[in-house]
Structure formats: structure tokens, C-alpha cells
Amino acid sequence: MGRGAEGGGVGAHTYETVQHDVLVIGAGGAGLRAAIEAKAEGASVGVVCKSLLGKAHTVMAEGGIAAALGTERAEDRWQVHFRDTMRGGRGLNDWRMAKIHAEEAPVRVHELEAWGALFDRTPDGRILQRPFGGHSYSRLAHVGDRTGLEMIRTLQDKAVHAGVDVYMECTIIRLFKDGDRMAGALGYWRATGRFVLFRAKAIVLATGGAGKAWLITSNSWEYTGDGHALALAAGADLLGMEFVQFHPTGMVWPPSVRGTLVTEGVRGEGGVLRNTQGERFMFNYLPAAWRNDYAADEAEADLWVKGDRVHNRRPPELVTRDVVARAIFREVHEGRGTPHGGVYLDIASRRDAEYIKRKLPSMYHQFRQLAGVDITRDPMEVAPTCHYMRGGVKVDPETQESTVPGLFAAGEVAAGLHGANRLGGNSLSDLVVFGQRAGWGAAQCAARVGAVPRVDSAQVEAAIREALGPFERSEGESPFVLQDELRHLMNDNVGITRTGHGLEEAIAGIARLRERLARSRVTGSRAYNPGWHTWLDLHFMLTTSEAVARGALEREESRGAQYRADCPEAVPEWQVVNVLVHLADGTMSTRPERVPEMPGDLRSMVEEAYRRV
Amino acid sequence: MSERTFRIYRGMQQQGEIVAYRVEISEGMVVLDALHDIQEQQAPDLAVRWNCKAGKCGSCSAEVNGMPRLTCMTRIDELPADQPITVTPMQAFPVIKDLVTDVSSNYAANKSIPAFKPRSPDAPDGSWRFYQYEVDRAQEFKKCIECFLCQDVCHVLRSHGKHEEFIGPAFLVRVAAYETHPIDVEDRSTYVKEHGGIGYCNITKCCTEVCPEHITITDNAIIPLKERVVDRHYDPLRRLIQMVRRTG
Ligand SMILES: Cc1cc2nc3c(=O)[nH]c(=O)nc-3n(C[C@H](O)[C@H](O)[C@H](O)COP(=O)(O)OP(=O)(O)OC[C@H]3O[C@@H](n4cnc5c(N)ncnc54)[C@H](O)[C@@H]3O)c2cc1C
Ligand code: SF4
Ligand code: SF4
Ligand code: FES
Numbered sequence: 001m002g003r004g005a006e007g008g009g010v011g012a013h014t015y016e017t018v019q020h021d022v023l024v025i026g027a028g029g030a031g032l033r034a035a036i037e038a039k040a041e042g043a044s045v046g047v048v049c050k051s052l053l054g055k056a057h058t059v060m061a062e063g064g065i066a067a068a069l070g071t072e073r074a075e076d077r078w079q080v081h082f083r084d085t086m087r088g089g090r091g092l093n094d095w096r097m098a099k100i101h102a103e104e105a106p107v108r109v110h111e112l113e114a115w116g117a118l119f120d121r122t123p124d125g126r127i128l129q130r131p132f133g134g135h136s137y138s139r140l141a142h143v144g145d146r147t148g149l150e151m152i153r154t155l156q157d158k159a160v161h162a163g164v165d166v167y168m169e170c171t172i173i174r175l176f177k178d179g180d181r182m183a184g185a186l187g188y189w190r191a192t193g194r195f196v197l198f199r200a201k202a203i204v205l206a207t208g209g210a211g212k213a214w215l216i217t218s219n220s221w222e223y224t225g226d227g228h229a230l231a232l233a234a235g236a237d238l239l240g241m242e243f244v245q246f247h248p249t250g251m252v253w254p255p256s257v258r259g260t261l262v263t264e265g266v267r268g269e270g271g272v273l274r275n276t277q278g279e280r281f282m283f284n285y286l287p288a289a290w291r292n293d294y295a296a297d298e299a300e301a302d303l304w305v306k307g308d309r310v311h312n313r314r315p316p317e318l319v320t321r322d323v324v325a326r327a328i329f330r331e332v333h334e335g336r337g338t339p340h341g342g343v344y345l346d347i348a349s350r351r352d353a354e355y356i357k358r359k360l361p362s363m364y365h366q367f368r369q370l371a372g373v374d375i376t377r378d379p380m381e382v383a384p385t386c387h388y389m390r391g392g393v394k395v396d397p398e399t400q401e402s403t404v405p406g407l408f409a410a411g412e413v414a415a416g417l418h419g420a421n422r423l424g425g426n427s428l429s430d431l432v433v434f435g436q437r438a439g440w441g442a443a444q445c446a447a448r449v450g451a452v453p454r455v456d457s458a459q460v461e462a463a464i465r466e467a468l469g470p471f472e473r474s475e476g477e478s479p480f481v482l483q484d485e486l487r488h489l490m491n492d493n494v495g496i497t498r499t500g501h502g503l504e505e506a507i508a509g510i511a512r513l514r515e516r517l518a519r520s521r522v523t524g525s526r527a528y529n530p531g532w533h534t535w536l537d538l539h540f541m542l543t544t545s546e547a548v549a550r551g552a553l554e555r556e557e558s559r560g561a562q563y564r565a566d567c568p569e570a571v572p573e574w575q576v577v578n579v580l581v582h583l584a585d586g587t588m589s590t591r592p593e594r595v596p597e598m599p600g601d602l603r604s605m606v607e608e609a610y611r612r613v
Numbered sequence: 614m615s616e617r618t619f620r621i622y623r624g625m626q627q628q629g630e631i632v633a634y635r636v637e638i639s640e641g642m643v644v645l646d647a648l649h650d651i652q653e654q655q656a657p658d659l660a661v662r663w664n665c666k667a668g669k670c671g672s673c674s675a676e677v678n679g680m681p682r683l684t685c686m687t688r689i690d691e692l693p694a695d696q697p698i699t700v701t702p703m704q705a706f707p708v709i710k711d712l713v714t715d716v717s718s719n720y721a722a723n724k725s726i727p728a729f730k731p732r733s734p735d736a737p738d739g740s741w742r743f744y745q746y747e748v749d750r751a752q753e754f755k756k757c758i759e760c761f762l763c764q765d766v767c768h769v770l771r772s773h774g775k776h777e778e779f780i781g782p783a784f785l786v787r788v789a790a791y792e793t794h795p796i797d798v799e800d801r802s803t804y805v806k807e808h809g810g811i812g813y814c815n816i817t818k819c820c821t822e823v824c825p826e827h828i829t830i831t832d833n834a835i836i837p838l839k840e841r842v843v844d845r846h847y848d849p850l851r852r853l854i855q856m857v858r859r860t861g
Binding site for chain 1: 625639640641642643646652653657658659660661662663664665666667668669670671672686688709710711713715716720723724728729731734738739740741742743744745747748751752755756758759791794795797
């Protein structure tokens with residue numbers, strides 16, 4: 001709304017002040033959808049993002065957006081999507097979020113189309129859907145393998161034309177409260193290094209994930225867990241942090257692209273996984289309870305891929321991601337992997353070249369240009385890569401408000417929908433379903449709060465002084481060295497398989513890195529200085545990484561995405577229990593919390609589903 | 614392993630210089646990897662934009678040996694081995710620092726395009742029916758990743774600085790995406806002529822050559838738009854020719 005030089009401060013610590021009813025931090029799918037909604041509710045809305053508009057992670061999403069549109073099979077209704085989501089999440093999902101998500105995803109997908117998004121079509125002109133792991137029916141609306149690009153452009157244009165103010169290349173480093181409610185956020189312009197205070201009646205966190213803290217990752221520099229750490233510092237709880245998703249298929253060779261994502265769409269389109277002995281090993285890894293849901297042999301799987309989905313069952317490659325990722329990990333670990341540490345993913349022998357180029361154009365291009373592999377002729381080499389944070393800010397399912405009044409969260413930074421394992425395609429739908437709700441919730445909240453809450457200028461100035469600290473030191477380590485060490489530490493100790501000992505090591509290592517960070521130094525000026533940016537980001541990374549390690553340590557069992565080699569079985573006591581992480585007086589603590597109980601009719605629906613499979 | 618020399622623009626708009634760095638090269642490395650290596654080992658304040666590192670986001674644009682390129686998709690082993698590799702910022706935009714430029718004019722251009730406006734729904738449930746070939750036609754333009762490399766190479770912007778008068782090839786592509794959108798009904802021909810400044814384009818096709826998404830910018834987006842504008846804005850001679858063509 002207003003922009004002015006009030007506020008102030010002295011000397012190097014001056015800052016400008018911007019004021020809105022609702023401030024959205026993050027311009028991915030969730031943030032943009034929230035902004036559009038809040039604006040439609042009559043609020044003045046600002047969106048802040050670290051990169052240029054349109055470059056958030058959402059742009060990279062490939063495979064598609066999940067919604068029970070029922071185009072392929074009329075039986076696919078929200079109930080089935082709900083059941084699949086709960087089952088994929090091993091029942092640790094917040095059932096209310098899973099229900100809202102399944103019910104509203106179709107509305108949100110049609111809405112995207114009404115705003116200009118184009119999805120691939122069925123022969124009779126409706127939205128075509130593609131099969132994905134853990135979904136009972138073909139459920140992913142998509143456009144080739146560029147679904148995220150389509151989505152973010154649509155939302156970006158909608159937001160800009162609706163009159164949302166966008167503050168690009170601006171990073172938020174601190175949140176402020178007035179009493180117990182949210183009051184503002186301090187950021188810096190990447191270009192100049194100058195500071196800006198956003199005052200707002202409600203704040204929506206839509207900052208995405210934290211995968212940059214792992215060495216092998218599909219995530220970019222942006223994913224430093226800022227929103228998770230900001231929320232903790234503001235007094236909100238994080239939930240389910242141990243459930244980091246390792247996507248089964250990242251590139252492995254050459255080293256330059258290690259971790260870059262290979263969409264699950266490859267398997268959705270019929271791609272198969274083989275070890276170096278030529279064995280289609282996924283048949284060996286199907287969990288007993290789900291075996292009846294999947295093809296018994298290659299012949300049946302082939303018929304399914306060819307299109308007869310009524311009489312045949314899906315290929316084992318389409319089981320949930322946690323299972324596939326661990327299977328690949330094990331194959332490689334036991335010596336059946338390639339010299340580069342991967343297995344083979346083959347689409348070339350399943351589909352003709354034209355089809356592959358049409359349905360997977362960016363995969364084709366990515367492998368040809370970066371790995372020198374023609375995927376229409378040769379198999380790809382793949383291995384798991386850190387991909388997604390299922391854990392995040394604990395929120396109210398209806399409004400997405402956290403336990404801190406006036407602080408909302410949506411998208412990857414929020415928790416609850418995915419439980420112990422996320423199904424592919426359920427993130428893009430999460431963004432629009434809960435982005436919309438967060439925007440609505442924040443606008444209502446802003447309307448209830450009369451005047452804009454006050455921000456204490458002494459706190460702002462103290463935060464600025466701290467942020468400029470590393471420029472003052474004339475010697476010290478480079479932030480890049482510390483970041484590199486953290487990424488190794490997390491990869492080695494908080495990866496796909498974990499042990500109590502390793503997790504304790506990680507926590508201790510993080511504490512040591514934190515001390516070194518306080519003594520490290522930044523060279524150059526404040527203008528567009530990646531060294532300084534990394535120094536600031538590292539604070540978030542360390543906090544969020546610690547939350548993951550502590551969550552994983554607390555959960556002494558294996559379930560969904562959490563695999564503890566020292567307790568490899570699921571422990572019944574943990575069946576309905578989540579781990580909450582809380583920060584108070586600089587100390588992080590964890591505590592168990594029971595998942596909300598499902599009403600009887602929904603429970604029997606899910607249990608029925610377990611029985612049938 | 615071998616070493617290569619990178620010559621990189623360091624500095625601001627008014628004041629800058631080319632600085633040389635030596636970088637160890639490993640198999641499959643791209644130019645962006647080398648820039649990151651320099652950041653980590655030698656110059657932590659080297660300003661670079663990037664996100665996806667897979668040619669999907671269009672953040673990492675710069676000029677490599679004078680050619681507008683995505684640095685994340687430019688393999689070092691494809692560049693002449695006997696010369697240093699020169700990396701400079703996109704010339705058509707003001708430098709903020711090092712390889713980072715002020716691309717805000719592009720966002721202003723995009724904002725000026727009349728918004729998407731759908732026809733009324735085809736089905737009672739509020740949805741539309743259209744076909745894959747129609748999606749494919751619009752997708753040629755919708756796949757634009759906004760890397761602004763075409764803007765960088767276009768002489769109207771690069772040499773003549775007409776950022777105010779001409780939205781540039783990237784946003785003519787955007788208009789083409791709307792124009793070919795199966796359910797959009799907005800008429801943007803006056804916009805393209807007046808605000809868009811399509812007349813500035815003299816069809817040199819340089820933009821098409823640099824597009825990493827291989828969009829046939831000139832032939833498939835700009836020329837049909839030019840024809841539309843002419844049609845719409847009543848050029849009697851042109852209409853006559855077209856009528857003759859149609860009937861003849
Ligand atoms: C390669 C890849 C492919 C994927 N494919 C699929 C798929 O096919 N289907 C699917 O459902 N999911 C997919 N995912 C997951 C999905 O894309 C992401 O989970 C989702 O896009 C996250 O959206 P978001 O809106 O929560 O955050 P993002 O889109 O990541 O946006 C986060 C925003 O927050 C901003 N931000 C962060 N911190 C700060 C700060 N401190 N200050 C200011 N701004 C900040 C960032 O700049 C950015 O604008 C994929 C992910 C990847 C990486
Ligand atoms: S064809 Fe037109 S838009 Fe493209 S570079 Fe030439 S003048 Fe510019
Ligand atoms: S049209 Fe091509 S070159 Fe131009 S911005 Fe889009 S992707 Fe880049
Ligand atoms: S970093 Fe995304 S295109 Fe290069």
C-alpha cells in the first residue's frame with residue numbers, strides 16, 4: 001500500500017519501509033496463488049522473492065499436477081485421491097488437509113485452465129492425465145514435461161494483472177512480532193544490499209524447501225529452508241521434518257549434473273528400472289501389503305503400459321517414491337549399480353522416439369546436451385537425489401494459519417498434507433489448493449486486525465547490524481567452505497538411510513558450523529554479493545538442517561521416507577505419532593504429537609483400501 | 614583434468630574490467646559450473662544469476678565468447694580449446710554487477726500485454742473442449758523460459774536502446790502464445806502495433822538463432838503478428854494483395 005522512508009534508523013543502518021495488508025514471502029505456485037486470493041478479497045498485497053519473478057522452483061516441476069478429474073476413469077473421485085494420499089503418507093497425514101486437497105484440487109486445476117494454462121488433451125478434447133507412482137488412476141494433468149512452467153506463468157500473469165505488487169530479488173531475513181502477532185519482515189535488496197522493512201497485518205510464508213543443505217539434490221540455491229527457520233524463530237512449530245523426500249531418479253553422470261531431476265513422468269510413460277545384471281529389480285521390492293496392486297510380471301506390466309488398464313495392474317516402478325528410492329539405493333549398495341553409482345532407467349526400448357520427444361521434451365534435451373545421452377536410444381543412469389521437504393510449518397487445515405497469530409504458511413514450507421511420503425504430483429496441487437486458502441485466511445485476518453501492528457525499530461536495527469557483521473571482520477573462513485561442509489554432513493548422516501549415531505554426529509557438526517559461521521567473513525561490497533548472501537542463507541540452512549536431524553533422531557523407527565538402519569522396522573507406537581520441533585530461547589526441542597483422528601467413515605474407507613490391496 | 618582460463622567481466626555499469634581466472638575442468642562441466650567454482654575458490658562476490666541448472670528457468674543468461682547463451686547449458690568442451698573463455702553480461706541491459714543485469718524492462722513489457730481472456734466455457738461444468746494440435750500450436754510459444762537472450766541479440770534493443778518503444782521478440786512470442794491460445798478471445802493487434810512497436814522489427818532473424826528453446830520466433834510468431842496488424846489496420850494495398858492471393 002504505502003511506501004516511504006519513515007522508519008529510518010541511523011548511518012549505515014537506514015532502511016526503507018513498505019506497507020501492505022498481506023505480505024506473501026515467496027513467488028512460487030503457493031505464494032502467487034495466495035497473493036491472487038488475498039487481492040481478490042480486497043487486501044493490498046505484496047509478494048517478495050529471492051530470484052526474478054517466474055524463476056522459483058515451481059517453474060522446474062515437470063511431471064504434472066494431481067487431481068481426480070476422472071477423465072480416464074470415471075471411478076476416480078476425490079475419495080480415491082484422498083485414500084491414495086493417506087496411504088502414500090502411511091496415515092501420518094493430517095486427514096483434514098488430505099480431504100480438502102483431494103476435494104479441491106479439481107476445482108483449482110480447472111481454474112488454472114480458465115486463467116490460461118494449457119494442459120495436454122484427450123482425443124475428445126478434455127484434460128489428459130498421466131499415471132504416477134502411488135496414484136490408483138492416471139491422475140496428473142500435465143503439459144509434456146513442463147507443467148511447472150505452464151503453472152507459474154499463468155499465476156504470475158494473473159497476479160501481475162490483478163495488481164499485486166512484486167518485490168523481486170529481495171530476501172527476507174527476519175520476522176517481527178508486535179506482542180504475540182505478526183507485524184513485519186526485514187529484507188535486503190540483492191542488487192544493492194540495502195534494507196527494507198515490510199510492515200503487514202498478515203504474513204504468508206511460501207518459501208518452498210531446504211534441499212540445498214544436501215550435497216546431491218535437485219534443488220537450487222534458493223532452497224535454504226528460510227521459511228522453516230523464520231517460522232521457528234517466530235515461535236511456530238515445525239512438523240514431520242524427518243520426512244525428507246529423496247526422489248528416486250536424479251542424474252548421476254557427469255558430475256556437473258549429479259542430482260538434477262529426472263521426472264517420474266519417465267516411469268509414468270512406461271520407463272523401466274534395471275540393474276547392471278539386466279534385472280528389473282522393482283518386482284523384488286514391492287511391500288507385501290501392496291503387492292496385489294501391482295503387476296505380477298513383466299508381461300502384465302507391459303499390457304498395462306500399452307493401454308489395457310482395466311485387466312492389468314500397474315508396473316512396479318510406479319510404487320511410491322520412498323520405496324523406489326530405497327530400492328535403487330540398495331541395488332547400488334549391494335554392487336549391482338553402474339560404476340557411477342546409479343541404475344538404468346530405460347524408456348528407449350518402451351516407446352518410439354517421436355513419442356518420447358513429444359511427451360518428455362526437456363528430459364530429451366537435458367540428457368542430450370548435458371550427458372551426451374540420447375534417451376530415445378539409450379538408457380539413462382539414475383540414482384536418488386534430495387528433492388522435497390514434506391515436513392514444515394504446522395498449520396490449521398482450513399486457513400493455513402500457524403500457531404503464531406497472523407503467520408500463515410502454504411506450499412512446500414507447510415506440513416500436514418503428505419505425511420511420511422508425498423505422492424508425485426501432489427505438490428503442485430498442494431500449492432494451488434492451500435495457496436488459495438492461505439491467501440483467503442490472511443486476507444480475513446488482515447481485515448480483522450485494525451491498524452497495522454507496530455514493529456520495534458530497535459529490533460530492526462539490531463537485525464541489520466547482525467546481518468552486516470561479517471563485513472567487519474578482517475579474517476575468517478569463506479561462507480562457501482561452510483556451506484560445502486554442511487552439505488557433506490547432511491548427505492552422509494541425514495540421507496536416505498540414517499542411524500542414531502550419525503544423526504547425533506550431524507547435530508554436533510551443525511553446532512560447530514554455527515560457531516564457525518559467527519567468525520566467518522565476507523569480502524567485497526554489499527552490492528549483489530553471493531558470498532554475503534550465502535552467509536545469511538547459512539543461518540537458515542543450519543537451523544532447518546538441525547530440525548531435520550532432531551526429528552529423525554526422535555523417531556526411532558523406519559516408516560515412509562524415514563529409514564533408520566539401527567531400527568529398520570516400523571514401530572507400532574509411532575504409527576499415529578508425528579514429531580514436532582520447537583525453538584525457545586535459542587534451544588531446539590522435539591516432542592511427539594498424535595495425528596488428528598479420522599472420523600469413522602473415512603477411516604473405514606482407507607482401511608478398506610489397505611485390505612483390498 | 615585440464616585447466617582453462619576464463620575472462621570474466623567484473624564491475625558495475627560505468628566501471629568494470631575483464632578479469633582472468635584459471636579453473637580446473639572436469640568431464641561434462643558447463644560454463645555455470647566454472648563460474649560457481651570461481652565463486653567458491655577465488656571470488657566469493659562474483660555476481661551470477663542461476664536457479665535450475667538444467668535449461669528450464671532462463672536465469673543464467675550471459676554472453677559466452679560474445680554469443681548470448683544459457684551458461685548452464687553451455688558445455689565447456691564445446692568451446693574452442695585453444696582460446697580463453699570470455700563471459701560477459703548481456704549487453705542489451707544495464708549491468709547491475711558482474712554478470713547480473715537489470716532486466717526490469719522485460720517485466721514492464723510483459724505487464725503491458727492485454728491479459729488472457731477466455732471465451733465462455735464449452736461444457737456445462739465450466740470447462741473447455743479443444744484438441745492436442747491446438748495445444749501444440751500454442752506450446753511452441755508457451756515454452757519460452759524468459760531467458761531474454763533474444764532480447765539481448767535484437768539490434769532494436771541492443772544497439773538502439775528502444776526498450777520503451779519495442780517490447781522485443783520475447784514478448785511478441787508471448788503475444789503469439791495468447792493469439793494461438795485455443796480459447797483466448799482478446800484482440801491484441803492494436804496493442805502490438807502501438808504499444809508493442811512491432812514495426813521496429815525488420816526481420817533479421819537473429820532472435821530465432823539464439824533461442825535455447827528453439828522457438829521459431831521470427832517466422833512463426835512475429836511475421837504472422839505483423840500480417841495480423843496489417844490486416845486489421847486496413848492497409849488497402851495489402852488487403853488487395855491478400856484478396857488476390859486468396860482468390861487466385
Ligand atoms: C526439478 C523439480 C521437479 C518437480 N516436479 C514436480 C512435479 O512434476 N509435480 C509436483 O507436484 N511437484 C514437483 N516438484 C515439487 C514442486 O515443484 C515444489 O515442491 C513446488 O514447486 C514448491 O512450490 P512453492 O510455491 O512451495 O515454492 P517455490 O516455487 O520453490 O517458491 C519459493 C519462493 O519463495 C521465495 N523465497 C524463499 N525464501 C525466501 C526469503 N527468505 N525471502 C524472500 N523470498 C524467499 C523464493 O524466491 C521463491 O520465490 C518438483 C520439484 C523440482 C525441484
Ligand atoms: S527478427 Fe525482429 S525481433 Fe528478431 S532480432 Fe531481428 S529485429 Fe529483433
Ligand atoms: S523466446 Fe526464446 S530466447 Fe526469447 S526469452 Fe523466450 S526462450 Fe529465451
Ligand atoms: S539456471 Fe535455469 S536456465 Fe540456466
